[in-house]
Amino acid sequence: MYVTSFLMLIYVFVLAIFVGFELITKVPPTLHTPLMSGSNAISGITIVGALLSAGAEEFTISTILGLLAVIFAMINVVGGYLVTDRMLKMFKKKVR
Amino acid sequence: MNIAIEIIYLIASIFFIFGIKKLGSPKTARKGNLYSSIGMLLAIVVTLSDQHVLTFEWIIIGGVIGSLIGAVLALKIKMTGMPQMVGLLNGFGGGASLFVALSEFYKISPIIPINTGIAIILSLLIGSITFTGSLIAFGKLQGIVTGKVVKYPLQHPFNLLLFILVIGAGVYLLMNPGNVTLVLIITFVSLVLGVLLVLSIGGADMPVAISLLNSYSGIAASTTGFILENNVLIIAGALVGASGIILTLIMCRGMNRSLMNVVLGGWADAGSSDGVSTDQGPKCDVKSVDAEELAMILEVASSVIIVPGYGMAVAQAQHAVRELMLALEAKGINVRFAIHPVAGRMPGHMNVLLAEANVDYEKLFALEDINNDFANTDVVIVIGANDVVNPAARHDKSSPIYGMPILNVDYAKTVVINKRSMNPGYAGIDNELFFGDNSLMFFGDAKDAMGKLTSEIKNL
Incomplete structure (x- = not known):
């Protein structure tokens, strides 16, 4: 049982990599910086793990590490999305 | 394992995938980023309802601190x-x-x-x-x-x-x-x-x-x-x-x-071993030009390509470059930008700076889309770029950058190179482009130099 559930996770990982390759090769060079900061914000998904760690009932060393993880992941998420939006706002087609 | 939570995670994943898909075009990119942030919000909210999350004080403290730092960084x-x-x-x-x-x-x-x-x-x-x-x-x-x-x-x-x-x-x-x-x-x-x-x-x-x-x-x-x-x-x-x-x-x-x-x-050794050819190089042979002369050369041009590099970023000259573009366009000159993939310090660096200065992204061309046009171009203005326009990459097998795809600016009728000094680029090698017959050096800080050039053009 253990092995099959672990294999399922690897399946998901491998397929997601392929989806990523397909999507990202289509992004034009002009958008490479926003792509980087935007995908960076997505990597802040670690926040899910951080919340589970920081929200444990007893206060232990594990909770402290969880708190640090929440801070770091939230900087990543909030900073990443905001700065990407700031950049993308500028990519407008100019009307003359 | 809670089924409802798992389903929301799946929906969040779909938002991420669509978000990245929408990043594929400047028109939809902002919406894409929004989709992706909705996915993130869903994932966060549903995690908070997880039965393993029992206390919230640390989450709130961490969340507030992190969000504040992130927001300040992003906006400042x-x-x-x-x-x-x-x-x-x-x-x-x-x-x-x-x-x-x-x-x-x-x-x-x-x-x-x-x-x-x-x-x-x-x-x-x-x-x-x-x-x-x-x-x-x-x-x-x-x-x-x-x-x-x-x-x-x-x-x-x-x-x-x-x-x-x-x-x-x-x-x-x-x-x-x-x-x-x-x-x-x-x-x-x-x-x-x-x-x-x-x-x-x-x-x-x-x-x-x-x-x-x-x-x-x-x-x-x-x-x-x-x-x-x-x-x-x-x-x-x-x-x-x-x-x-x-x-x-x-x-x-x-x-x-x-x-x-x-x-x-890799490039570290190459730079130092090139010290010999620096001595041989005919340093005095470069032709330099001032803003007034350059304005007169540009006045008779019909097509101009601007090649920005890291020097433009350092001098924060993107707005001055846009002013130059407008002044040239006001004279009926066709102005385009050629962006090398590694110009600057991160992928797409130049594009972001020019977008900030309100330059239409449709005027920015990638190397493969514009490289054949240099031969039909009257004037190329290189601003703070160096190695990415060095012709040695095409023919000099001993050059450390040999084989690197470059912008063929030397094929244009006139190449103007704006630099602060004759120092070599980051690869630490001399650039034979500066000594070409059709090359003109336009010395000065990119921002000041472009400002002066723009006012000279307007005065014509």
Whole structure:
């Protein structure tokens, strides 16, 4: 049982990599910086793990590490999305 | 496992995928970023309803602190500081994965299934390297850490030794799952490894380093997903990992170098060995031009291509460049921009700066789309770019940049090169472009020089 559930996770990982390759090769060079900061914000998904760690009932060393993880992941998420939006706002087609 | 939570995670993953898909065009990109942030919000909210989340005070404290820091950074940073910003954000992502892995270890130790154990070790390794590596990259871009290639004796064997140490400690940990000392050794050595690996990468190779660290931050998130057996982390992390790898490969291709060559610090030796040809070079043969003369040359041109480089970013000259573009267009001259893939310090660096200065993205052309047009162009203005326009890359087999795809600016009728001085570029090699018959040097700080040129053109 253990092995099959672990294999399922690897399946998901491998397929997601392929989806990523397909999507990202289509992004034009002009958008490479926003792509980087935007995908960076997505990597802040670690926040899910951080919340589970920081929200444990007893206060232990594990909770402290969880708190640090929440801070770091939230900087990543909030900073990443905001700065990407700031950049993308500028990519407008100019009307003359 | 709660089915409702799992389904919401699936929906969040779909939002991420659509978000990235929409990033494929400037018209829909902003909406794409919004979709992706909705996915993130869903994932966060649903996690808070998880039965394992019982206390909220630390979450609230951490969430508020993190959000505030993130918001301040994002809103205060100047567009010219964007490479540092991206570098720093990569680091926080890696750091978060590192802390989650550590926290998870303390929570479940000493009974750790082998697959979780492997995931913890990888998460510690990749998270740590991303964390300290990104901090060093940030330091280099900010000018706190030297932008030069740092070399020390037995560099590669030493790094390899550290890597083997991590793997060895990891294997030992799998056999002794509760051993805290081993976990701390793995973390500490990986942190050192991150510093050393990025320290040896030169300033001009930063686009590669930043993209690679971007990829690591995603893979670190994925490995954390394997620890928690959580699909949304694995999917989101894999998307970012793939994105970073593609950008890394594009950057490497832009320099005609292998990833290995960049990571091991390739160009350092080439620069010094070229000292001989510097002496032979006919330094005095360059023709220089002032703003007034240049304005007269431009007045009779019908097509102009502007080639920006890192020098434009350093001088923060993007707005002055736009003014120049408007002045030229007012005279009926066709103005376009040619952007080399590795111009600047991160992928797409020049595009962001010009977008900030309100230059229409449809005027910006990638190397392969514009390189054949230089021969039919009257004047090319090179602003703070150097190695990416060096013709030696085409024919000089002894040149360290031989084979690198360059913008063929020397094929134009006239090439104007704006530089502060005759110093060589970041690859540390002379540029024969400066000595060409059709080349004119226009010395000065990019911002001042473009400002003067614009007012001369307006006065004609």
